[in-house]
Amino acid sequence: MGKDDYNTTVQAGSDYRPIGEDHNEATPLLAQGVASRGASLTSSVFNLMNAIMGAGILGLAYAMANTGIIGFSILLLLVSSLAAYSIHLLLKLCDQTGITSYEGLGHKAYQKPGKILVASTILIQNVGAMATYMFILKSELPATITSFLSPGTSGEWYENGNYLLLLVTLCVVLPLAILPKIGFLGYTSSLAFLFMLFFAVVVVVKSWSIPCPIPLNLTLSLMSNASDSECTPKLFVISSKSAYAVPTMAFSFLCHTAVLPIYCELHRPTKQRMQKVTNISISLSFLVYLISALFGYLTFYDNVNSELLLGYDAYLPRDVLIMSVRLAILLAVLLTIPLIHFPARKAVLMMFRGERSFSWLSHSLSTLLLLAVVLLLAIYVPDIRNVFGVVGSTTSTCLLFVYPGIFYLKVGTNPPRSASSAGAFTLVVFGVIVGLLSLCVIIISWAQNP
Known part of the structure; x- marks a missing residue:
């Protein structure tokens, strides 16, 4: 069997098993020998949640301020539902074809150009995400550590973000990223989710600690004319800044590059x-x-x-709970980097090595190269909102909406007028419209306010 013959068999150790059109969705994707060593359902849930939840959570309150409570809730529900549906389409394609990688689905649909396109998109998306997270660590970690120490300390090595970034990369990110299987990250992913949950609880608790209107002497020039009208929540808001909402949500729900690796390692997949x-x-x-x-x-x-966390600095300086939740978010971001590193490395290996067997040399070299590139990019990452907007409107929308729909229309076995095909077409149209409009509005806003 040639390495490109994806549609009739699937590899499980040294065994191959045919998958036809009558393949039952209760039938394991992989042979029992691999499934017995697979990750548990709970571990897989934590890994996928860790892939979903990251620094995007810090920008969602800003998105709500620019769309309104009801507008934000509708958009968040819509994006999350479409994300779940696009994963459903990917899983159906895997079930029908026996292909277990996003890049493989691209190859099945459009041969080598499709495979290269998907791998390149995954690489750009995940390298951009890792660079963003590294930038957050570089800019926030020194201040967070200093806040727990004496205010008079200065000139210490831990106040240099570049030093800390290099240290956590070598001591935490590299050992986790170089692991051969993504399922090994289940424990760190559960810890990252607990950190995110702690963040949500603290945001709820502290909502009663800051008065509104905020006293002028506490705003540090962030607010000019305080009034009771500014303390009235808005249900719907439409402005140029609303363009950042959907891309930020798309960035926040993007987990599709990690879905299939998690699927492959799931117990009884x-x-x-x-x-x-x-x-x-x-x-x-x-x-x-x-x-x-x-x-x-x-x-x-x-x-x-x-x-969001920057707002608390102005109004609750040196609050122990806020300092603790900032550290928790940074640790969650740190533990997310190895998880999104896996699909990026896989994309590199798929482009340059194809479907060859596992090699520790290639695995290690690609890991070191990717982390080196991300470390260099972290120095030049712009405002976090701009990263969410640009990445969310381009690669995120492709991976989240466009590619699953296109691949399903091209490869899926359902008739063109079926409900699944109509849903896939709607997904493609929605992704293209959202991506193009959001990108155009963001570029215009940059031109007006450089």
């Missing part, structure tokens, strides 16, 4: 079990996102910062 993992992960992430965005907005209203 069936479409039904993986869909359960997806539904649980997206539902829990939706709740945490909505709660943190709502109470973050109800704390600062129109004065909410594009990175």
Whole structure:
């Protein structure tokens, strides 16, 4: 069998098993020998939630301020539902074809150009995400560590973000990223989710600690004319800044590059079990996102910062709980980097090595190269809101909406006028419109306010 013959067999150790059109979704994707060593459903849920939830949670309160409570809730529900549906389409294609990689689906649909396109998109998206997270660590970690120490300390090595970035990369990111299987990250992913949950709880608790209107002597020039009208929550808001909302949400719900690797390592990997993992992960992430965005907005209203935690610095300086939650978020971001590194490395290996067997040399070299590139890019990452907007409107919307729909229309076995095909077409149209409009508005806003 040639390495490109994806549609009739699937490899499980040294065994091959045919998958035809009558393949039952309760039938394991892989042979029992591999499934017995697979990750548990709980571990897979934590890994997928860790892939979903990251630094995007810091920008959602800002998105709510620019769309309104009801507008934001509708958009968040829409994006999360479409994310779950696009994963459903990917899993159906895997079930029908036996292909277990995003790049493989691109090859199946459009041969080598499709494979290169998907791999390049995954690489750009994940390298951009890792660079963004590294930038957050570089800019926030020194201040967070200093806040726990004596205010008089200065000139210490830990106040240099570049030193800290290099240290955490070598001591934490590299050892986790170089692991051969993504399932090994289940424990760190559960810890990262607990950190995110802690963040949501603190946002709720602190919503009663900051008065509104905020006293002028505490605003540090962030607010000029305080009034009771500014403490009235808005249900619907439409402005040029609203263009950042959907891209930020798309960036926040993008987990598609990690779905298939998690699927492959799932214990008894069936479409039904993986869909359960997806539904649980997206539902829990939706709740945490909505709660943190709502109470973050109800704390600062129109004065909410594009990175929520920055707002608390001005109004609750040296608050122990805020300092603790900032450290928790940074640790969650740190533990997310190895998880999104896996699909990026896989994309590199798929482009340059194809479907060859595992090699520690290639695995290690690609890991070191990617981390080196990300470390260099972290120095030049612009404002976090701009990163979310640009990445979300381009690569995120492609991976989240466009590619699953296109691949399903091209490869899927359902007739063109079926409900699934109509849903796939709608997904493509929605992704293209959202991506183009958001990108255009963001570029125009940059031109007006350089």
